[in-house]
Amino acid sequence: MxxxxxxxxxxxxxxxxxxxxxxxxxxxxxxxxxxxxxxxCPPAILIHRMAQALSGTAVLVGGQDHHxxxxxxxxxxxxxxxxxxxxxxxxxxxxxERRTGYRETDAVVAAKVQAALRAGLExxxxxxxxxxxxxxxxxxxxxxxxxxxxxxxxxxxxxxxVAYEPVWAIGTGLTPTTPEIEEVHRAIRETLVELFGDFGRxxxxxxxxxxxxxxxxxxxxxxxxxGALVGGASLKAEDFLxxxxxx
Ligand code: 13P
Numbered sequence: 327m328x329x330x331x332x333x334x335x336x337x338x339x340x341x342x343x344x345x346x347x348x349x350x351x352x353x354x355x356x357x358x359x360x361x362x363x364x365x366x367c368p369p370a371i372l373i374h375r376m377a378q379a380l381s382g383t384a385v386l387v388g389g390q391d392h393h394x395x396x397x398x399x400x401x402x403x404x405x406x407x408x409x410x411x412x413x414x415x416x417x418x419x420x421x422x423e424r425r426t427g428y429r430e431t432d433a434v435v436a437a438k439v440q441a442a443l444r445a446g447l448e449x450x451x452x453x454x455x456x457x458x459x460x461x462x463x464x465x466x467x468x469x470x471x472x473x474x475x476x477x478x479x480x481x482x483x484x485x486x487x488v489a490y491e492p493v494w495a496i497g498t499g500l501t502p503t504t505p506e507i508e509e510v511h512r513a514i515r516e517t518l519v520e521l522f523g524d525f526g527r528x529x530x531x532x533x534x535x536x537x538x539x540x541x542x543x544x545x546x547x548x549x550x551x552x553g554a555l556v557g558g559a560s561l562k563a564e565d566f567l568x569x570x571x572x573x
Contacts, residue, residue, distance in 0.1 A: 330530035332546070333487050333553040334570050335365040335450060336560025337390060337418055337534075342368050347379045352563035354383035362553060362573050365416050366560065370404050377413020388416030388450070391424055394437035396444065406438075406445035416448040418555070420476050422493045425452075432475025439486075440478050448485045450532065450555065451476050453514070457494035465492075466513045473517045482522050487530045488514055489555040495535025497557060504548050507533055511550035539568030546573050 336353075338346075350366055357364060367388035368376050377387045389409040393400050396407060409417060419442060420435035430438075435451065442449045453472035455465040473488060490510050495501050502510075511531050518526030530552025533545050537554045545551060546569075553573075559565040 330487075330528055330552045332362040332573060333365065333450075333530050333532060334362045334556065334573070335367060335388060335416070335418070335489075335532070335553070336556050336566055337421070338366065338368045338372075338561060339390065339423070339557060340369060341561055342372055344372070344375065346372070346561075347375055349561065349563050350376050350385070351379055353566055354380050354385045356563060356567045357384055357570065360570055360573060362570060364570060367416070367418050370409065370412070373409060373414050374412040381413075386415045387413055388418060389414045389447070390418045390421070392417055392419075392438060392441065392447075394434065394441045396441065406441045406447050410445050410447060414447065416450055417442050418450045418452060418489075420472075421452045422454055422491060422496065426493070432472055435476040436478045439476065440480055443480050443484055448487075449481075450487050450489050452489045452491050452534070452555070454491040454493050454496075454535070460492065460494065465510060469510055470513050470517045473514055474521065477518075477521060479521075482525055485529075487532055487552070488518070489532040489534045490514060491534035491555060497536070499536050501536050501541060501545070504544055507545065507551065508549045511548070515550050537569060539565055539572065542569040542572035 365386040365388045392406045393403040419438045424430045439449045455468040459468045532553040532555045534555030
């Protein structure tokens with residue numbers, strides 16, 4: 327079976343205003359030939375304008391979260407269909423900042439994944455252990471448990487990816503060693519094959535957490551690493567392009 331097509335996605339989190347669209351244009355303009363699919367996930371309010379700014383380029387636009395229901399009385403929320411309507415092709419779901427800050431459980435994440443699939447969005451499902459869990463030797467159990475709990479059976483045959491983001495590596499400048507990344511990614515792959523059979527070999531498994539131009543080559547070439555989910559370094563075209571070129 328051929329290797330999954332790599333995906334490199336930028337998670338802008340709660341950063342970016344209309345003026346930041348220039349940065350997105352610079353990313354698309356500087357992309358050149360790459361084996362990766364590239365996506366930027368800006369705040370929801372920017373998706374429509376970013377999709378227009380990037381139309382005709384190879385860069386995809388994604389959301390960072392959406393509700394598990396399709397519509398209704400959910401003040402302040404956006405639905406998966408609204409993201410699609412605005413021009414998004416993907417959605418990050420289950421990011422640790424949502425799991426921790428908004429108490430999203432695996433069941434909530436799985437319901438959001440189902441909503442993404444109903445709307446035709448490609449989910450990027452995030453998993454990752456805390457530093458306490460790693461120190462206790464529980465990293466693999468936590469991560470594979472999140473994979474089992476957050477990925478509904480409806481994903482079979484649909485495009486999606488899993489992003490391994492150790493909570494302690496996000497925004498800290500710390501990264502696991504390459505063997506540590508490979509150990510977790512292999513465990514995720516085994517779990518995907520357990521859940522989905524041979525199809526479980528096809529989704530890329532992204533690494534996220536302090537990916538920078540300087541460490542991208544080593545991380546992106548590690549076994550079972552099929553791309554990256556990039557936070558801070560995706561906000562600057564030069565840094566994001568440096569990561570993409572490291573593939
Ligand atoms: P940083 O790249 O800023 O560490 O963020 C990683 C992340 O959370 C991407 O979703």
